[in-house]
Amino acid sequence: MKNKHIPELLCPSGDMASLLGAISAGADAVYLGLDIFNARIRADNFTLDNVSEAISLCHAHGVKVFVTLNIAIYEKEIPLLLEYASRLWTAGVDAVIVSDLGIITLLREHFPELEIHASTQCTAHNLDGVSMLQKMGCKRVVVARELDKKNISYIKSNTSAEIEAFVHGAHCMSVSGQCLMSYALGGRSGNRGECAQPCRLPYSINKKQSYMLSLKDMSLAPHLSELSDIGVDSYKIEGRMKSDAYVYGVGSIYRRLIDNGRNAEKGELRTLEALFSRQGFTDGYFKGAIDSSMLGVRSEDDKVRTSNIATDIPELKKPQITVSARFVLGEKATLTLRYSGKSATVYADIVEEAKNAPMSKEDIIKSLSKFGQTPFELGAIEIEKSDNIMVRVSKLNALRREAVSKLLSYGREPIDPIYKPKSICASKDKIRSAFFLDPDKIPDDVSYFDRIYVYVDRYKRDKRINGIALPPVIFDNEWTSIEKMLEKAKNDGIKYALVSNIGQIERVKKYGFISQANFRFNAFNRPCVRFLHDLGFDSVIMSPELSLRQLEDFKGESVVAYGKIPVMTTHKCILKDSVGCDKCKGYMKDRVDAEFYAEGIFSHRNVIFNSVPVYMADKIDEISSFSHHFIFTDESKDECAGIIYAYKNKIKSLKGFRRIK
Numbered sequence: 078m079k080n081k082h083i084p085e086l087l088c089p090s091g092d093m094a095s096l097l098g099a100i101s102a103g104a105d106a107v108y109l110g111l112d113i114f115n116a117r118i119r120a121d122n123f124t125l126d127n128v129s130e131a132i133s134l135c136h137a138h139g140v141k142v143f144v145t146l147n148i149a150i151y152e153k154e155i156p157l158l159l160e161y162a163s164r165l166w167t168a169g170v171d172a173v174i175v176s177d178l179g180i181i182t183l184l185r186e187h188f189p190e191l192e193i194h195a196s197t198q199c200t201a202h203n204l205d206g207v208s209m210l211q212k213m214g215c216k217r218v219v220v221a222r223e224l225d226k227k228n229i230s231y232i233k234s235n236t237s238a239e240i241e242a243f244v245h246g247a248h249c250m251s252v253s254g255q256c257l258m259s260y261a262l263g264g265r266s267g268n269r270g271e272c273a274q275p276c277r278l279p280y281s282i283n284k285k286q287s288y289m290l291s292l293k294d295m296s297l298a299p300h301l302s303e304l305s306d307i308g309v310d311s312y313k314i315e316g317r318m319k320s321d322a323y324v325y326g327v328g329s330i331y332r333r334l335i336d337n338g339r340n341a342e343k344g345e346l347r348t349l350e351a352l353f354s355r356q357g358f359t360d361g362y363f364k365g366a367i368d369s370s371m372l373g374v375r376s377e378d379d380k381v382r383t384s385n386i387a388t389d390i391p392e393l394k395k396p397q398i399t400v401s402a403r404f405v406l407g408e409k410a411t412l413t414l415r416y417s418g419k420s421a422t423v424y425a426d427i428v429e430e431a432k433n434a435p436m437s438k439e440d441i442i443k444s445l446s447k448f449g450q451t452p453f454e455l456g457a458i459e460i461e462k463s464d465n466i467m468v469r470v471s472k473l474n475a476l477r478r479e480a481v482s483k484l485l486s487y488g489r490e491p492i493d494p495i496y497k498p499k500s501i502c503a504s505k506d507k508i509r510s511a512f513f514l515d516p517d518k519i520p521d522d523v524s525y526f527d528r529i530y531v532y533v534d535r536y537k538r539d540k541r542i543n544g545i546a547l548p549p550v551i552f553d554n555e556w557t558s559i560e561k562m563l564e565k566a567k568n569d570g571i572k573y574a575l576v577s578n579i580g581q582i583e584r585v586k587k588y589g590f591i592s593q594a595n596f597r598f599n600a601f602n603r604p605c606v607r608f609l610h611d612l613g614f615d616s617v618i619m620s621p622e623l624s625l626r627q628l629e630d631f632k633g634e635s636v637v638a639y640g641k642i643p644v645m646t647t648h649k650c651i652l653k654d655s656v657g658c659d660k661c662k663g664y665m666k667d668r669v670d671a672e673f674y675a676e677g678i679f680s681h682r683n684v685i686f687n688s689v690p691v692y693m694a695d696k697i698d699e700i701s702s703f704s705h706h707f708i709f710t711d712e713s714k715d716e717c718a719g720i721i722y723a724y725k726n727k728i729k730s731l732k733g734f735r736r737i738k
């Protein structure tokens with residue numbers, strides 16, 4: 078019989094109570110965040126002070142701890158981030174979960190042995206993306222939640238990187254790492270962990286209002302045997318904002334399913350739904366069955382079911398320690414602690430003869446039995462001692478503490494990283510580039526621009542077009558058609574490529590395009606920009622989330638100087654139920670009647686654009702030290718020409734807009 082693959086059960090914990098819930102449920106590993114650098118900043122989270130305690134507790138129970146450092150990091154935050162990483166390293170963290178490409182390279186450089194997992198925020202959705210992240214030093218990659226079974230299987234069978242997949246919990250409407258909705262609406266950046274969840278609000282298209290961005294929670298509990306056949310290494314449960322009862326309840330069901338090697342039965346699914354759901358669960362992405370049945374909101378019914386379910390979390394029993402100590406005259410004092418196959422031995426000074434009152438066995442037992450402040454309790458104790466010896470009580474206590482910490486830590490040498498920003502080698506020539514969503518809207522005279530990009534699947538031979546843009550998401554089974562398009566464009570003499578994802582770089586290189594990195598890489602800092610240049614990009618479009626002041630470090634790189642920035646990229650069409658997919662374009666209105674243009678793109682994904690464009694024509698001098706990128710979406714051909722005219726002549730806008738401030 079072939080060895081049955083046993084995946085890791087990875088549970089969330091937003092605070093100490095849910096951490097205990099996760100351990101009690103039988104988690105193999107937990108992930109948790111600190112008070113900063115963390116994508117769930119609204120959870121209670123942990124601090125540098127109590128995270129060591131959390132790690133010790135988990136390690137005592139044989140549970141691994143992964144700490145999330147999974148937000149985009151500003152340049153000025155890097156020294157503090159490295160300090161945090163250093164503290165986590167010595168505290169014995171098992172891995173850090175990172176989303177910022179620059180930070181991955183930096184941590185790899187400063188902490189060669191620290192295990193790094195690439196967050197789902199890295200938008201890894203194809204084999205090339207996973208391979209690139211592995212090459213950067215990530216041992217594990219969390220793959221995009223939108224992948225179907227075949228695509229997960231393809232990735233897993235072709236990589237040696239560990240693959241972690243979400244199996245249960247909330248879905249994001251936007252592909253992770255590609256959502257600026259919360260930022261655009263109220264300045265609370267999802268990429269910085271501040272998501273205000275605008276996807277849970279109602280919107281309307283053609284006056285038809287619905288919760289078109291609110292997905293049901295996912296549950297792959299009915300598909301665990303398929304995931305196990307694929308060989309997915311880690312099953313991740315979402316929910317760092319959820320209660321300890323939720324973490325325990327969901328975790329213990331998955332523990333049982335993994336241990337029994339089976340899928341959930343109806344009763345178990347009902348319990349999972351009662352613990353938390355939004356009108357039931359969806360497995361639409363996994364099955365590739367993508368339709369409006371995937372949508373759902375938290376109903377009154379759901380809330381009643383949750384309040385009716387009683388979850389008793391069993392009290393966590395402390396692991397029992399076996400203590401053996403030797404105090405033999407003329408030899409070094411020795412203390413050994415043992416539990417569940419692990420042991421730690423520590424030594425103290427040579428044991429001396431007592432001058433006054435000798436130490437009794439009971440005195441020694443008393444000192445060596447105190448495990449109150451540790452995650453352990455005393456099991457058996459065995460003392461071997463000579464008569465008439467003297468050992469100070471303070472020595473005994475110190476010896477016990479040393480042994481406990483040795484038992485829990487990895488004996489890691491402290492690392493004190495010093496951040497030296499590297500040059501980012503931006504090109505000297507400033508570039509003006511423009512992306513046209515609709516190639517038919519390209520004005521006749523586009524001599525203002527050096528590069529004109531259109532989506533590669535919309536590309537037709539046209540003397541104005543000299544660049545192709547790759548769609549934001551390309552699954553492995555879609556490469557064959559994309560590569561044909563790339564080849565055609567290359568044969569037509571197209572020179573430039575606008576690249577959107579870490580999983581596209583190698584293919585584009587293969588065709589020899591001069592490549593520019595789109596803002597979709599979320600470039601926030603110098604290590605990220607440097608990394609992208611090292612990969613061969615001649616120019617990087619910086620994240621539109623950066624302020625003018627934050628951009629100062631990146632002179633010579635590109636900024637979005639004009640246009641509606643995509644605020645969401647969705648795998649499910651939001652237009653199907655309103656305007657229909659023949660047209661697959663329309664305006665989504667929010668509750669204050671702001672209009673977001675949405676359109677179906679390659680492979681019928683949608684891009685939703687911001688309601689107002691970035692506009693800097695009259696403030697162009699403020700961004701004169703950067704290359705400029707323009708995004709044309711729903712403008713008419715004449716309006717596009719008008720924008721070019723306005724930027725040439727520094728003309729003020731009469732419509733609503735946003736600035737780079």
Ligand SMILES: [Zn+2]
Nearest residue numbers: 650658661677
């Ligand atoms: Zn559609």
